[in-house]
Amino acid sequence: MSRTPLDTVEHAAGTPDVELPWAELGLKKDEYERIVEILGRRPTGAELAMYSVMWSEHCSYKSSKVHLRQFGEKAPESDALLVGIGENAGVVDVGQGYAVTFKVESHNHPSYVEPYQGAATGVGGIVRDIIAMGARPVAVVDPLRFGAADHPDTKRVLPGVVAGIGGYGNCLGLPNIGGEVVFDACYQGNPLVNAGAIGVMRHEDIHLAKASGAGNKVILYGARTGGDGIGGASILASETFDDAKPSKRPAVQVGDPFQEKLLIECTLEAFREKLVVGIQDLGAAGLSCATSELASNGSGGMRVTLDDVPLRDSTLSPEEILMSESQERMCAVVEPEKVDRFLEICAKWDVIATVIGEVTDGDRLEIYWHGGKIVDVDPRTVAHEGPVYERPYARPSWQDELQADDANKLPRPKTAEELKDQVLKLVGSPNQASKKWITSQYDHFVQGNTVLAQPEDSGMIRVDEETGLGVAIATDGNGRYAKLDPYAGAQLALSEAYRNVATTGAKPLAVSDCLNFGSPEDPAVMWQFAEAVRGLADACQQLGTPVTGGNVSLYNQTGEAAIHPTPVVAVLGVIDDVARRTPVAFQEEGQLIYLLGDTREEFGGSAWSQVVHDHLGGLPPAVDLERERLLAEILISASRDGMIDSAHDLSDGGLVQAVVESALLGGKGARLVVPDGLDAFTFLFSESAGRAIVAVPRSEEVRFNDMCGARGLPVARIGVVDSDSVEIQGEFSLSLAELREAHEGTIEALLA
Amino acid sequence: MTARIGVVTFPGSLDDRDTQRAIRLAGAEPVALWHKDKDLKQVDAVVLPGGFSYGDYLRAGAISRFSPVMETVIEQAKAGLPVLGICNGFQVLTEAHLLPGGMLGNDHLHFICRDQKLRVENAGTAWTGDYRQDQEIHIPLKNMDGRYVADEYTLDKLEAEGRVVFRYLDFNPNGSLRDIAGITNEAGNVVGLMPHPEHAVEPLIGTGRTDGLPFFTSILKKLVNA
Secondary structure (H helix, E strand, O other): OOOOOOOOOHHHOOOOOOOOOOOOOOOOOOHHHHHHHHHOOOOOHHHHHHHHHHHHHHOOOOHHHHHHHHHHOOOOOOEEEEEEEOOEEEEEEEEEEEEEEEEEEEEEHHHHHOHHHHHHHHHHHHHHHHHHOOOEEEEEEEEEEEOOOOOOHHHHHHHHHHHHHHHHHHHHOOEEEEEEEEEEEOOOOOOEEEEEEEEEEEEEOOOOOOOOOOEEEEEEEEEEEEEOOOHHHHHOOOOOEEOOOOOOOOOOOOOOHHHHHHHHHHHHHHHHHOOOOOOEEEOOEEHHHHHHHHHHHOEEEEEEEEEOOOOOOOOOOOHHHHHHOOOOOEEEOHHHHHHHHHHHHHEEEEEOOOEEEEEOOOEEEEEEOOOEEEEEEHHHEEEEOOOOOOOOOOOOHHHHHHHHHHHOOOOOOOOOHHHHHHHHHHOOOOOOOOOOOHHOOOOOHHHHHEEOOEEEEEOOEOOOOOOOEEEEEEEOOHHHHHHHHHHHHHHHHHHHHHHHHHHOOEEEEEEEEEEEEOOOOOOHHHHHHHHHHHHHHHHHHHHOOOOEEEEEEEOOOOOOOOOOOOOEEEEEEEEHHHOOOOOOOOOOOEEEEEEEHHHOOOOOOOHHHHHHHOOOOOOOOOHHHHHHHHHHHHHHHHHHOOOEEEEOOOOOOOHHHHHHHHHHOOOOOOEEEOOOOOOHHHHHHOEEEEEEEEEEEEHHHHHHHHHHHOOOOOOOEEEEEOOEEEEEEEEOEEEEHHHHHHOOHHHHHHHH | OOOEEEEEEEOOOOOHHHHHHHHHOOOEEEEEOOOOOOOOOOOOEEOOOOOOOOHOOOOOOOOOOOOOHHHHHHHHHOOOOEEEOOOOHHHHHHHOOOOOOOEEEEOOOOOEEEEEEEEEEEOOOOOOOOOOOOOEEEEEEEEEOOEEEOHEEEEEEEEOOOOOEEEEOOOOOOOOOHHOOOOEEOOOEEEEEEHHHHHOOOOOOOOOOOOOOHHHHHHHHHHHHO
């Protein structure tokens, strides 16, 4: 963009024929024409920069919006919801005057281009969303998906991503308590790096992103603005990768977790002293987003002097300053008489803070540079009234064929020996193997409130030291299920996360999601997206857990090949006293192992079909949300009343996977009997939903059975906790040592 | 009466609040100290907590060592004030030359977080009196730069004088020479270690063990009985 003469609003009005690089900035022709129509003239370079990033898929949700509305329309009544969709993050009431905010976001594209920084700044971004709500961040979780575990590029991407998440999160002092690591060739050129965070605050401390009160000052604080991450949202996150284009590494931001730690402490101190009217973090689209969103959510307009923005590089143009996605920056709206104190707190924490503008009583967002007005827009047209697309969608032609390729017809093990070999192969396969090599690179202990962390079913954090109030979070998603049936796949992701929260003894309250899909310009992908959203919205309605916010990541594809549709669902739960939590590990020999729920021949999309047959076809397990609700109620009651000492949800890998995990974590074996009506293979490998195993002390057996019987939940006593092997009576026995070797060595051998 | 134990917050300190909690649970009174303030507020002992002070930039502990508060800590430690450095605090203590040797990046080049088995090799310091000599304990460990190194002469001297306070057992998590996890100065009032005793003080939290609590009860008893 030319910098001489300065492209002011007046200049733009007088030079209607100047060609602007709208296409290079990722805008479509009709979108550019719409901007001209809104402004009644051509935009200035600075205005174009703002519109281009704010109207990008990543920021505007232009392809997904029409579907996402269902989350609001079908939202179940919930007393717990304090702040819903649309803010930086949703806020949920967890009782005793506490509120919890949580959200999951994607940082997929940057993490492929530059794994360490991409993943690191993903953590940084989600944490700033949490602080911007007024909360102290208390934990992070990281659902991750990579290409095949033995592919050479996975060895480039995964260690970098893991080191980046650890390097940033550990340095911020946030315990990493959950998440997932999944491998599938479909993510080879498009890993999914989703990052979630939880924050805790008192009800009265909730802050919102809005600029109100004419005369109030707009303060930019945190890192200086540099040339990094320009176009991150528009160019990087909103297009598919293409080998023919130049490297996009410069569009990835570089993180400084130390700066972010200072930002957290200084922001929380300003909140404590009630100095902040409105606040917004600078993430995707940087200042363009922060100024336009603050202004459009408030009652007035805003005037900003861009010359006052502290820069790392004095040669940056105003367009670049507006588009920069330099990390660790926040924007606060502060009453004039409180500005000095705000700046003092920033100085205490060695954080640079600058007044860059003020709220006006008009309704325009005006930005000045070198004395000239370079932006004069209605902020709503930038932030909220971007294009909305009704993208065409159609059930893909191959869907029927895929579903007809029934996994239940795959050859099954014929002998006990074969069954045993397949068990070893399953628990040692990359997806089912222990992820300890990865999670041991994250700090689980910092802040001293971690009750449960991965590989537990959900991460759990104590909120109040006196009462023991705690929150739990689980994130789940299964792209294989969703590929077979996106509607059911999304519901199964929710079911699993909901179940995981309940398994640890917490009551599920609310949902955040990260919807990872391919290109919305492909009708087949758009159909997957529409189905998944519909499925999730319907299921949230039925389970009474509203979606409080989340993120959509589209264009996750390389060339024509899209990733599996991958809705990742986070469920937040509450537990009155963390002393009642239920761990996964078997605790005591002789305790009775019960299987809760119904087991059917369901192998479509299963881990068994993938590991043994490299197969994906058929239908995913049947969804039964009422069963999930009942199972959750039983698990929560049993945990509260001390009827169970361990519990583990059944999901990918089936019962045998769950038993092996509980055994290895507890250092205790199990002796199991195949229940009547089931064959050993189905018993071990089926992935029917709505199931869990629990270990019941003998003294509680009658009470536990009575409870399940009274509520109508099918249960079967399948065995006892034993000493040092997992034995399936009449079939085979595997020592814990053999299982440990198979389960715990895989990831390190492939990736270290 | 109880003892007042100061916990320094540097920019980037992470376990300062956890350490205050551990001190409180042990029955002492935690006192927050700020890195820019030379005043130690007449505390009876000081803990330098874990974290990434100044982002570990330059070298872990290298910048914090020059904080105003450290001038007083160094002066008073030499006069006998009990000082405990945990993880980053240990790094600050070696940078400040209150303890010998230094820390390099873990030999495997990764951050590591685990429940670590240790042996108490010296139960005679200000911070370890409540342990038995040679007691085996589990304390969470989490660090990037935890590989303790010193020259052979220094290592031999530490061993000969019984100044190796903790040694890693079963598994050396970072390549520390002679499996050293923690050391003390000649007088036994300054102790530094890489594992985090403040994360092992409550039965429900973290690993569920309370093997770290004796650090804080040790110092309390010593101060109250003094």
